[in-house]
Amino acid sequence: MSTTTLLGALLPAVPLAAGLLGLLLPPSPRGARTGEDRARRAAIALGVAGAAGALALAVALLVSLDRPAEASTTWVDLGGLTVTLGVRLDPAAALVAVAVAAVALAVQVYSIGYLRRGPHDDVDTDHRYPPYAAQISLFTAAMLLVVVAGDLILLLVGWEVMGICSYLLIAHDRRLPEAPAAAMKAFLVTRVGDVGFLLGIALLGVSAGSFRIADVLAHDHATGTLTVACLLLLAGVAGKSAQFPLHTWLPDAMAGPTPISALIHAATMVAAGVYAVTRLYPLFEATPAALAVLGVMASVTLLLGAFAATAQDDLKRVLAWSTVSQIGYMTGALAVGSTPAALFHLLTHAAFKALLFLAAGAVIHAVGTTLMSRMGGLRRGMPVTFWCTVVGLGALAGVPPLAGFWSKDGVLTVAQEAALHGTGPAPTWVGWLVWLAGLVGVAVTAWYATRLLLRTFFGETRTPLARPHDPPAVMRWPVLLLAVPAALLGLAGFDRAFARRLLLTSTVGEPAGEQALIHVGPELLLPLALLAVGAGLAWLRWRRDPAADPATALGPLRPVFAAAFRLDDVQRALVVRPTEALARAARTADEVVVDGAVEGSGRAALGLGGGLAALHRAALPRAAAGVLAGALLIGLAAVLIGVSA
Structure with a gap:
């Protein structure tokens, strides 16, 4: 070694x-x-x-x-x-x-x-x-x-x-x-996906004769086996990475x-x-059907998470739904054939999302609530937390030159290439789907990021706390240090050596290629315009009435978005309740049929024994009388015989 x-x-x-x-x-x-x-x-x-x-x-x-x-x-x-x-x-x-x-x-x-x-x-x-x-x-x-x-x-x-x-x-x-x-919900929902993940691993291992990743990648799997295995693996990915339809556990995990x-x-x-x-x-690359499923899953999740984030009042749930959406960008990049773009966004997301959650923790620590409706005006008392949150939300929304701008642009660029030029292993329509969903996501993300910033740090204070303050040093320094990669990590995409590190290969020892992850060109203008539109609409709505929630602009869609399209209710109706009914039926069958048979046989034996005992008890006096009478007769006979003799 x-x-x-x-x-x-x-x-x-x-x-x-x-x-x-x-x-x-x-x-x-x-x-x-x-x-x-x-x-x-x-x-x-x-x-x-x-x-x-x-x-x-x-x-x-x-x-x-x-x-x-x-x-x-x-x-x-x-x-x-x-x-x-x-x-x-x-x-x-x-x-x-x-x-x-x-x-x-x-x-x-x-x-x-x-x-x-x-x-x-x-x-x-x-x-x-x-x-x-x-x-x-x-x-x-x-x-x-x-x-x-x-x-x-x-x-x-x-x-x-x-x-x-x-x-x-x-x-x-x-x-x-x-x-x-x-x-419990997180555990059970992810377990559903993990069943598929386990079966996919088992199928690949049996097909290759080994579970060693290098052997699995090098083996020439049958097309049907490979397709089924990759689809099963995607079930596990959907569970762990909170992708549609197994995404419902992540927002609740904010508890x-x-x-x-x-x-x-x-x-x-x-x-x-x-x-x-x-x-x-390399296995997914050889399976266009699996990549098509991944592309649909990514696009739906990206938009679902973004729209759900627009109507949440809980600060942490906004960030949770933003994670669902941002993971959709990563899986979308994989669907159109770019592991470097997916990993680049994974790395920048790790920086700015950790920053945002820890900054949110500082706010919650100071005001004692997670509800934005009870915050407001915190930037004056919490300047360090405010500016770090600005960096994190800017990176999330894709404001240049912060990290999220470059990595998200990398995803949009490869999706655009797949859509317009048919590059990548997936069907062309997958590229169109991911690209268009990603563009809509840019505007919506900018909208809810701006809303979060305004509702939390601007306007009049809506909290009973007299003096909000930045957290102590042991909490403040991690936030400050995470702000550095959240701001600057995206610039590493210009470095060809960094891009080379993100190029994975299927054969150990094979050198990676040389290309930059970032290409500055006219294709950047459309995402920037959508960013400005999303942020501008949220700001204009807030400017009209700083005391009101910009989410009121959503009208009748607000409760739908707040409930995340009621997919929790759908899952409860289609999965949870039938499962509970099946469990009740199984319990009833166990109690009535299985336990009934066992207990019934016991009761029957007990009843039979009781009956025999009753008969025995009823016959006992007669038997005793008979014995006594017999004894008397024998005694009488003996006396008579003795007398006659």
Whole structure:
């Protein structure tokens, strides 16, 4: 094993060790002061050290890795079907690992201040902080395992551990009635997709005779097998990355702590699906039907998330729906054949979405509510948070020269090429669909980003809090540092070496091509015009009445958008209620048929025994009388015989 592959193997191992050690810590004593809480201090040290160690290893891997590398050893050999332990590394994986570790470190540090007090408690510290920090470390380790795994079974292990960690972290504050329900919903909805993901992996492994990713990519799969496998994998991608129709869990997951929202949205769970497709992209590239399905899924999700974000009053839910929409841009780029564009937007999105959630956490920490209708005028008391939010929302909306502008333009450019010139492996109509949806998304995103900024930081204050303030330094510095890549990371797209790192190859050791990710030209004018239209309409509506919500302009569509087209109700009617009815029927059948047969046979035996016992009891006096009479007769006979003798 080379030094490079050793770094790759250690990458998930460091936060894994920190997480496992953290789980051994006892909960913090209730009511303990922060300075006296040894368990909390140990949890902070382990969490920060694990994330910092992972970041250092990821940076070292990025510096040392200039071409793909792999190392593996056979773990299980089932006679024609092998499972290996190993890593598969390339420069793109190293970049994603840096993003994951950096966001995880920011979240660990930020959480020290954010969870200083127990939620809704008059205590000095959250007594469940030690398991919270440990679960973040395990979450990070699971995502890093997905990033570096050289075998589909290892990738699946990381994939499933993330699902468990998300359940635990979303339900961190169990006293909030919505938190456990949201955690269960996230767990169950993603499990639906994971069934397809598992079957897809099994199909590919059996077809190739190995679960090693290099073997799966090199194998000549039958067309039907490959198509079915890729479609099954897309079910898992839809669940993990919150794509239509398995997107409904993500907005409800906002019941969890805000730093966890940053981690899930920016660097772990929702990014995992996109990354998994890039990892196996040569298979999808050979399957136009799967890419067509991916393109439709991406376009619907992109628009669904954008329109739903326009009518939310909850600050975190606006950001959640924006994530759904932005992941749609990434999957759209994959549908039209560009893994570099998808990964570029994944990286910039990790920066500005982590920034936005942590800035939102600072606002919530200061005003004590997530509702924008109770905010307003916060820019004067929270200048650092305000300007960082401006950077994050600008990157989200695609304001030049912030990071999101360049990466989103990269997606729109490849979609335009696919639409107008038929480039890419998918049918031409997929390019048109993704391009047009992406353009509409630009205007809508600018509208709701402007609305969020105006409702939260401008106008008259609508909060009873007298003096809103920026968060303490331990929360402020992660926000400030994340603002740097949110502003500048997009400029890396001009660097050909950076573009080269994002070009994944199907064969380890194959050099990537040389081309820039960004091309400045007339094609930039249309997105910029749509950006100006969207932001301008929101500003004009707010300017007319600063006290009113610009969402009133949506008219009768507002409740439809606020309810996300009532797709939750549709799922409840088509899936949840029939499943519950089936469960009730199964329970009834079990109680009536199975239990009835068992209990009925018992009751029958008991009744038969009772009847026999009754007969026996009824016959007993007669039998006793008969015996007595017989004895008397025998005695009398003996007497008579004796007398006669």
